[in-house]
Amino acid sequence: MNLKQLSRMLDLSQTTVSRALNGYPEVAEETRRRVVDAAKRHGYRPNPSARRLATGKAGMIGYVMPTGASVEIDPHFVEFLSGLGDYARTHELDLALSPSTMEDEETTYRRIVANRQVDAVYISSPRPKDSRIRLLNELGIPFIVHGRSEGLDFDYPFLDIDNEAAFYEAARLLVQLGHRRIALINGNPDQTFAIHRERGARRAMTASGVELPTARIRALPMTEENGYSAAREILAAKERPTAIMCSSMLMTLGIIRALRDAGLSVPGDVSLVAHDDVFPFLRPENFPVPLATTRSSIRSAGQRIAERLAARIGGLEEGARGEVWPVDLVVRGSVAQART
Amino acid sequence: MNLKQLSRMLDLSQTTVSRALNGYPEVAEETRRRVVDAAKRHGYRPNPSARRLATGKAGMIGYVMPTGASVEIDPHFVEFLSGLGDYARTHELDLALSPSTMEDEETTYRRIVANRQVDAVYISSPRPKDSRIRLLNELGIPFIVHGRSEGLDFDYPFLDIDNEAAFYEAARLLVQLGHRRIALINGNPDQTFAIHRERGARRAMTASGVELPTARIRALPMTEENGYSAAREILAAKERPTAIMCSSMLMTLGIIRALRDAGLSVPGDVSLVAHDDVFPFLRPENFPVPLATTRSSIRSAGQRIAERLAARIGGLEEGARGEVWPVDLVVRGSVAQART
DNA sequence: TCGAATTTTCAAAGCGCTTTGGCTGAAACC
DNA sequence: GGTTTCAGCCAAAGCGCTTTGAAAATTCGA
Numbered sequence: 001m002n003l004k005q006l007s008r009m010l011d012l013s014q015t016t017v018s019r020a021l022n023g024y025p026e027v028a029e030e031t032r033r034r035v036v037d038a039a040k041r042h043g044y045r046p047n048p049s050a051r052r053l054a055t056g057k058a059g060m061i062g063y064v065m066p067t068g069a070s071v072e073i074d075p076h077f078v079e080f081l082s083g084l085g086d087y088a089r090t091h092e093l094d095l096a097l098s099p100s101t102m103e104d105e106e107t108t109y110r111r112i113v114a115n116r117q118v119d120a121v122y123i124s125s126p127r128p129k130d131s132r133i134r135l136l137n138e139l140g141i142p143f144i145v146h147g148r149s150e151g152l153d154f155d156y157p158f159l160d161i162d163n164e165a166a167f168y169e170a171a172r173l174l175v176q177l178g179h180r181r182i183a184l185i186n187g188n189p190d191q192t193f194a195i196h197r198e199r200g201a202r203r204a205m206t207a208s209g210v211e212l213p214t215a216r217i218r219a220l221p222m223t224e225e226n227g228y229s230a231a232r233e234i235l236a237a238k239e240r241p242t243a244i245m246c247s248s249m250l251m252t253l254g255i256i257r258a259l260r261d262a263g264l265s266v267p268g269d270v271s272l273v274a275h276d277d278v279f280p281f282l283r284p285e286n287f288p289v290p291l292a293t294t295r296s297s298i299r300s301a302g303q304r305i306a307e308r309l310a311a312r313i314g315g316l317e318e319g320a321r322g323e324v325w326p327v328d329l330v331v332r333g334s335v336a337q338a339r340t
Numbered sequence: 341m342n343l344k345q346l347s348r349m350l351d352l353s354q355t356t357v358s359r360a361l362n363g364y365p366e367v368a369e370e371t372r373r374r375v376v377d378a379a380k381r382h383g384y385r386p387n388p389s390a391r392r393l394a395t396g397k398a399g400m401i402g403y404v405m406p407t408g409a410s411v412e413i414d415p416h417f418v419e420f421l422s423g424l425g426d427y428a429r430t431h432e433l434d435l436a437l438s439p440s441t442m443e444d445e446e447t448t449y450r451r452i453v454a455n456r457q458v459d460a461v462y463i464s465s466p467r468p469k470d471s472r473i474r475l476l477n478e479l480g481i482p483f484i485v486h487g488r489s490e491g492l493d494f495d496y497p498f499l500d501i502d503n504e505a506a507f508y509e510a511a512r513l514l515v516q517l518g519h520r521r522i523a524l525i526n527g528n529p530d531q532t533f534a535i536h537r538e539r540g541a542r543r544a545m546t547a548s549g550v551e552l553p554t555a556r557i558r559a560l561p562m563t564e565e566n567g568y569s570a571a572r573e574i575l576a577a578k579e580r581p582t583a584i585m586c587s588s589m590l591m592t593l594g595i596i597r598a599l600r601d602a603g604l605s606v607p608g609d610v611s612l613v614a615h616d617d618v619f620p621f622l623r624p625e626n627f628p629v630p631l632a633t634t635r636s637s638i639r640s641a642g643q644r645i646a647e648r649l650a651a652r653i654g655g656l657e658e659g660a661r662g663e664v665w666p667v668d669l670v671v672r673g674s675v676a677q678a679r680t
Numbered sequence: 681t682c683g684a685a686t687t688t689t690c691a692a693a694g695c696g697c698t699t700t701g702g703c704t705g706a707a708a709c710c
Numbered sequence: 711g712g713t714t715t716c717a718g719c720c721a722a723a724g725c726g727c728t729t730t731g732a733a734a735a736t737t738c739g740a
Contacts, residue, residue, distance in 0.1 A: 002726055013690045018728060028688060048455050049392040050726035053695045058389075060436070067425040075415045075621065085407040085439030094457070095437040096400075099425030115388050117434070223621040250621055253593065257628055281415065281563040281590055288597055342696055353720045358698060368718060390696035393725045687736065693729085700723080709714070 001044045010038055021046070052116070060096045061088060061309055062118030064108050064132075067099040075250070076277055076298055080124065080146065083302025091310055106135060113139045120309040122146055126158075127190050142312035144305050148192050148322070155320030157312070159305050163193045163275075166294035166327035167200035167245065170273045173292075173329065174243045175208045178338035179271060183241040184212065185230045185251055189219035197247055197275070216241055220251075227254025235262050235270075242338045243271040249282055249291070256288060267336035276330075290332035296325060341384045350378055361386070392456070400436045401428060401649055402458030404448050404472075407439040415590070416617055416638055420464065420486065423642025431650055446475055453479045460649040462486055466498075467530050482652035484645050488532050488662070495660030497652070499645050503533045503615075506634035506667035507540035507585065510613045513632075513669065514583045515548045518678035519611060523581040524552065525570045525591055529559035537587055537615070556581055560591075567594025575602050575610075582678045583611040589622055589631070596628060607676035616670075630672035636665060 007017040012035070020027045020035035027035075038044075052058050061084070081095070088095060096118050100108035109132065112118050120142040123132050130149040133156050137143075145158040167184075174182050184201050187194040198219075202212050215237060218230035227246065234241060235258060246252045252274040259270055266272050266289045276284050276293035284291035304323075311317035347357040352375070360367045360375035367375075378384075392398050401424070421435070428435060436458050440448035449472065452458050460482040463472050470489040473496050477483075485498040507524075514522050524541050527534040538559075542552050555577060558570035567586065574581060575598060586592045592614040599610055606612050606629045616624050616633035624631035644663075651657035 003728095004726075014727080015691080015729080016689055019689095022728085026688065031688080045451065045455065047393075047726050048457060049389055049398070050695090051728075052389040053387075053393050053697085054726080054728040056695080065421075065425050067422055067429055075418060078415060078418045081405075081437070082407055085405050085437065089407055089439035089441065089444075095439070097421070097425065097435040097437065099429035099435070101429070104429075111385065115385065117388060225621075225623055225626050228626060253622075254626070257626070260628065281565075282593075283565055286565050286568060286594070286597070288600065343698095344696075354697080355699080355721080356719055359719090362698085366718060371718080387696050390725090391698075393727085394696080394698040396725080682740095683738105684740105685736100685738070687734100689734070690732085692731095695728085696725105698724085701721095703720075704718085705716105706718105707714100707716080710712095 001042050002047065003044075006039060006042065006044050009042075010035060056116050057313075058096075058117055058119050059092065060094050060118045061306065062096045062098060062112050062121045063124075064105060064112070064121070065097045065099045066102055066105070075279065077124070079277065079279060079298045080302040083297075083299035083304075084122075084306045085302075086299075087303045087306035087310070091306075093306070093310065105132065109135055110139070113141045119313045120144075122305055122309060126192050128192055128195065142309065144308055144312070146301060146305055148196075150192055150195070155322070157308070157317075157319070157321050159301055159308065159323045159325070160193075161296040161301070161325045161327050163196035163327070164200035164203070166275065166296070166329065167197040168204045169200075169327075169329045170245055170292075170294050171201040171204035172208075173331070173335065174245070174271060174273065175205060175210055177243075177271065177335060179241075179243040180210055180338070181216070181239055181241040182210065182212065182243045182245060183216040183234045184218070185227060185234070185244060185246040185255060186217065186219040187222045187247040187251075194219055194247060201245055222248035222251050224250050224254040224257075227251030228258050229254070231255040231258035232261070235259070235264070241270065243273070243335070246272070246274040249274050249276055249279070249284065249293070252287070252291065266334050269339075271336055271338070272334040275327075284330070284332060287334065289334045292332045292335045293330050294327045295330050296327045301325070341382050342387065343384075346379060346382065346384050349382075350375060396456050397653075398436075398457055398459050399432065400434050400458045401646065402436045402438060402452050402461045403464075404445060404452070404461070405437045405439045406442055406445070415619065417464070419617065419619060419638045420642040423637075423639035423644075424462075424646045425642075426639075427643045427646035427650070431646075433646070433650060445472065449475055450479070453481045459653045460484075462645055462649060466532050468532055468535065482649065484648055484652070486641060486645055488536075490532055490535070495662070497648070497657075497659070497661050499641055499648065499663045499665070500533075501636040501641070501665045501667050503536035503667070504540035504543070506615065506636070506669065507537040508544045509540075509667075509669045510585055510632075510634050511541040511544035512548075513671070513675065514585070514611060514613065515545060515550055517583075517611065517675065519581075519583040520550055520678070521556070521579055521581040522550065522552065522583045522585060523556040523574045524558070525567060525574070525584060525586040525595060526557065526559040527562045527587040534559055534587060541585055562588035562591050564590050564594040564597075567591030568598050569594070571595040571598035572601070575599070575604070581610065583613070583675070586612070586614040589614050589616055589619070589624065589633070592627070592631065607674050609679075611676055611678070612674040615667075624670070624672060627674065629674045632672045632675045633670050634667045635670050636667045641665070 003014050007014045020032040124146045126147045126149040128150040148160045205212050220226040273292045276295045278297040284293045343354050347354045360372040464486045466487045466489040468490040488500045560566040613632045616635040618637040624633045
């Protein structure tokens with residue numbers, strides 16, 4: 001069933017039918033009802049390719065997905081996607097993933113924009129001075145950054161959590177509990193969130209005269225394995241830390257393994273705080289010792305970004321609006337008073 | 341730059357240019373060279389919407405993504421997607437994810453097929469008598485199932501790993517090591533893979549006169565939490581198992597936690613074998629005790645499925661071809677001789 | 681009641697591509 | 711030399727929708 005058939009059936013022109021269906025004002029209410037009704041009854045759905053060709057609108061949200069042998073999409077992505085999908089589903093939006101190697105990223109963005117394949121784009125895991133943001137800004141397609149960049153000389157729309165405050169609070173808690181040797185096992189240092197977290201931790205510690213030497217910092221991709229090896233190294237130091245802050249629960253699994261290897265207990269010997277992105281398959285309450293966390297649902301972020309993207313597509317949101325979500329600090333059994 | 345402009349520039353008709361670019365034979369070799377050359381030089385790329393409208397081909401692989409508050413996309417999906425993307429990227433294919441609730445699934449499939457939004461579709465996590473397979477079969481769109489269904493009265497194309505053999509081998513190993521009380525902590529029982537795994541394990545055990553009572557079986561969504569609680573229950577039995585087979589490494593993390601709670605050692609008290617889908621962020625070698633696994637890369641499966649889907653779109657593959665991959669059994673420190 | 685203003689509807693022109701069917705000129709055949 | 715054949719090219723007709731510009735129908739004001 002296409003427009004032509006439907007309009008013939010109703011004895012109306014394609015124009016009128018199209019307008020009736022798309023809510024244009026210049027069509028009599030009664031006619032509209034007739035049309036809408038018939039469309040529903042016959043299950044008419046406009047062909048999206050045709051519509052796209054005619055309007056230039058794609059009805060899709062795009063994401064350029066880094067791939068390649070060595071690149072791994074991390075589990076955060078699924079959770080995020082899940083949230084994005086939640087919203088998209090109820091708003092007739094689909095997602096287009098365009099796989100691309102790191103090197104072809106720019107080309108890929110240019111392509112999907114030039115081809116009008118998507119109406120809006122989101123960017124994840126931004127780095128400082130992220131070139132993708134500049135590019136999209138120039139290309140003039142609606143976009144939102146999940147996270148933030150730094151050092152860009154213009155503003156852009158983003159949604160981020162307050163990583164700095166989160167780790168500030170976490171560090172402050174540890175300091176208040178008397179910890180003086182606190183380590184930080186962070187995510188990849190070329191990502192802005194990792195920078196912010198370190199900044200927050202450092203600020204809290206410095207404020208109390210506690211040092212955060214580089215020897216007690218590790219910044220690596222967030223895998224169990226890296227958590228383990230980072231913890232091994234840090235625990236091997238003469239001045240062993242009495243608390244560890246970590247950017248990822250997956251890494252924390254590795255840290256716990258290292259602690260066990262070293263015969264150290266949580267929180268007896270070492271207190272632990274980690275950031276929790278709220279994975280349904282890995283809960284801080286269920287750690288050997290319930291894990292204290294800074295918590296923020298990455299899934300909700302996905303929903304919200306989809307919502308804002310939709311608003312942008314519809315012209316309801318404009319400008320470089322930044323949104324920063326607070327992060328909860330949830331204290332659980334993995335933190336305790338420092339041994340004196 | 342569009343076809344019209346390009347053809348005018350070359351002083352050729354759109355027809356010829358289009359044909360030259362698409363490799364049709366009725367164009368002189370020299371002309372083709374000229375055209376291809378100019379296209380590259382001016383960065384001409386056919387507008388996909390227009391092409392889609394004209395050909396009915398979408399250049400996209402579709403996936404109906406289950407979403408909803410309670411539904412969680414599991415991390416397997418990302419790994420798979422990663423593989424799919426790997427292939428798609430190099431073949432000008434994009435992925436279209438259509439989020440859908442479980443109830444709307446059928447409608448969504450119908451929609452994307454009717455609209456020609458995608459050229460092919462893949463289905464994951466098939467259940468026995470999976471209605472999606474029947475539907476796609478009727479709709480006549482190319483598709484491939486990742487995994488297998490059971491009890492369908494027709495054949496269909498799929499790619500699966502040999503779950504039954506994998507767990508057969510694993511169980512056989514445990515039996516050979518003298519284990520007589522072996523537990524199975526499996527994935528969701530309405531998924532075919534879980535059924536196959538149980539079948540394999542049971543077959544190996546029965547062959548050696550070892551029982552697998554339901555009391556020693558748990559089948560749940562594969563989260564750390566479920567692994568933990570399943571293990572707790574099973575370990576609480578009077579006749580405690582001396583070995584546990586598990587369908588997921590994430591669950592195995594929970595099992596290990598439960599073992600530790602119970603003061604049991606691996607492999608001293610309990611041997612452990614798990615299935616490994618090869619997540620980059622969680623490696624069996626890095627478990628407290630290196631974990632013996634049945635291993636099969638879910639990412640490679642993604643690549644292969646994309647490849648086969650592309651072949652189907654191009655008419656190079658047809659019929660109900662099923663492909664079953666063997667699974668490696670990798671013995672590591674988590675299995676040992678049963679205590680006598 | 682008549683012309684103007686306003687609604688409501690329509691025919692037709694795109695959007696950028698593929699593809700059908702036909703045309704042209706040169707090579708091949710008898 | 712005249713007729714076929716065929717390679718190589720083209721004009722034009724879609725694909726199914728939106729949107730422009732104009733016409734028809736209706737309402738309104740005086």
